[in-house]
Amino acid sequence: KTEKKTYEEPTVQKVEF
Amino acid sequence: MQMSEPQLNKDFVLRKVCGVNVVLPTGLQVKDFGGALNLNDTAALIFEQLQAGKTVEETAAALVAAYDVTPEKALADVQKTIDSLRETGVVD
Numbered sequence: 001k002t003e004k005k006t007y008e009e010p011t012v013q014k015v016e017f
Numbered sequence: 018m019q020m021s022e023p024q025l026n027k028d029f030v031l032r033k034v035c036g037v038n039v040v041l042p043t044g045l046q047v048k049d050f051g052g053a054l055n056l057n058d059t060a061a062l063i064f065e066q067l068q069a070g071k072t073v074e075e076t077a078a079a080l081v082a083a084y085d086v087t088p089e090k091a092l093a094d095v096q097k098t099i100d101s102l103r104e105t106g107v108v109d
Binding site: 013 | 051052053054055056057058059060063080082083084085086090094095097098101102105
């Protein structure tokens with residue numbers, strides 16, 4: 001069995017420039 | 018009612034810059050978008066799935082396959098991420 005990665009909630013951050 | 022699948026705006030590309038997932042505008046979007054998006058690894062996986070034309074359910078399944086997350090949580094987070102991408106104009 002392949003070990004699954006620890007889950008992090010998806011984040012989308014806009015960087016304005 | 019069947020919801021239509023999210024359409025990723027093809028003027029945006031995902032690149033890994035110094036270990037960071039960055040969505041960059043291309044073409045005329047460069048002038049209008051005014052920046053870039055910083056995605057963590059799970060959001061980047063969602064972006065890649067959508068870019069490959071996967072459905073919301075298929076994208077959630079890819080999250081479940083790669084991460085320790087329940088299908089229900091994955092589906093909810095995919096939908097939330099799509100909403101965030103839609104707010105920024107990356108998803109039509």
